[in-house]
Amino acid sequence: MLSTDSSKRNSFQRHVADGDMVIVYERHDNMKAVRVKEGSDFQNRYGVFKHSDWIGKPFGSKVFSSKGGFVYLLFPTPELWTLVLNHRTQILYLADISFVISYLEIVPGCVVLESGTGSGSLTTSLARAVVPSGHVYTFDFHEQRADLAREDFDRNGLASLITVSVRDIQGEGFPLEFCGIVDSVFLDLPQPWLAVPSAAKMLKQDGVLCSFSPCIEQVQHSCEVLRQNFTDIRTFEVLLRTYEIKEGRMEATTKNTKGSLLGSLPHKRRQYLSAERSSEGDEKPTLIVRPCSETRGHTGYLTFARLTCI
Structure with a gap:
């Protein structure tokens, strides 16, 4: 909230x-x-x-x-809301969200356009980034999805920072009232290249655009269109790997009397030697660190581009 x-x-x-x-x-x-x-x-x-x-x-x-x-x-917080919200569409998670806000150069007071709204995961974080005097205008072509997102923003105390509208940005472009006054644009669309010309008209000079796409073919097509009006075009894939740290007992891996590792011995022999070591008081609890089994891998590609100064 x-x-x-x-x-x-x-x-x-x-x-x-x-x-x-x-x-x-x-x-x-x-x-x-x-x-x-x-x-x-x-x-x-x-x-x-x-x-x-x-x-x-x-x-x-x-x-x-x-x-x-x-x-x-x-x-x-927006971070926790991302983890508990109802998924109406695929959402962006914290690694991508933080990267987007940083590379879009969003600071308090910015005016941001977003299409489409989806479940509102990114929108919530965008709102926090622009307070107290900025605003996020988000668009979704699906009316029911837009209504549900609007309800979420309202109950989270974000109604004054976010305006949700129903509009097909791929087909109609952004409303002309935003021409030349927008600091950043974020696109999460099946065919983002269709919205790029409109986004270029909305942005201030030196404004930044980001397009999220799950497939590299979408990225290639978008970059072809971006080159007409944008520069500094870069694509990133953000991969996050988390680890769990907990106390436990390690499988013995020290060398035995013959110089080979216990880990290379048959299972029963390893158990016997581990028990023998434990009885001697040599084996102590230790911190075990390993990659978390639920770590999310690839979510999509983030393409950034800066509007060319005339």
């Missing part, structure tokens, strides 16, 4: 109030957005949590159920 009110801008300055949206955190892969309402409760495997017990507590608090189980109440 973002707000242009400076007294409510940072989560550590806020306490949960009746009507607030909170992220109920069980663990990193189990979170849920909940609207706090006096008299209501939240139930999960840890028990029943009364909303009345949440009201007045600072965001980040650990709260307990009737059974003694607990969850955390987190402030609904």
Whole structure:
């Protein structure tokens, strides 16, 4: 829930109030957005949590159920909202989002055009980047999807920063009222090259465009059209690899008396030697680090281009 009110801008300055949206955190892969309402409760495997017990507590608090189980109440930042929102379309995740905002040079006060809105994952982060005086104008050709996104932005306190409109940008282009006043344009379209000429008219001189495409063929076609009005054309593929760190016992890999690694011995022999080492008190718990099994790989290609100065 973002707000242009400076007294409510940072989560550590806020306490949960009746009507607030909170992220109920069980663990990193189990979170849920909940609207706090006096008299209501939240139930999960840890028990029943009364909303009345949440009201007045600072965001980040650990709260307990009737059974003694607990969850955390987190402030609904754009990063957390991306992880809990309803997927109406494929969404952009944090690695791509942060890259887009950085390379589009979006700062407070910017005017940003986006097409299409989709599930609103990127839009939410764009809104935070332009506060307090900027604005995000986002377009989607699907009316129902646009309505649902508008509802999400409203309940997250973003209605004053985001305007959602229904429009086929590929076929109609952006509204002429934005000609020459836009700082950045983001395109997430099946045929982004069709919208490039219109985007060029919307951007200020030296403005930046980004196009997200899942297929390299889309990138090639887009770049051909971008060369007519843009320079500094670059395409990136953002790959993020996360790791889990936890305490455990490592499989013995030290050399045995014959100089070979225990890891190369038959399984039963390795078990015997590991047990023997453990009985001698040699094996101690250690931190095990390994790539997270749920790490997302390729999501798409990000093509950036800067409008040529005349």
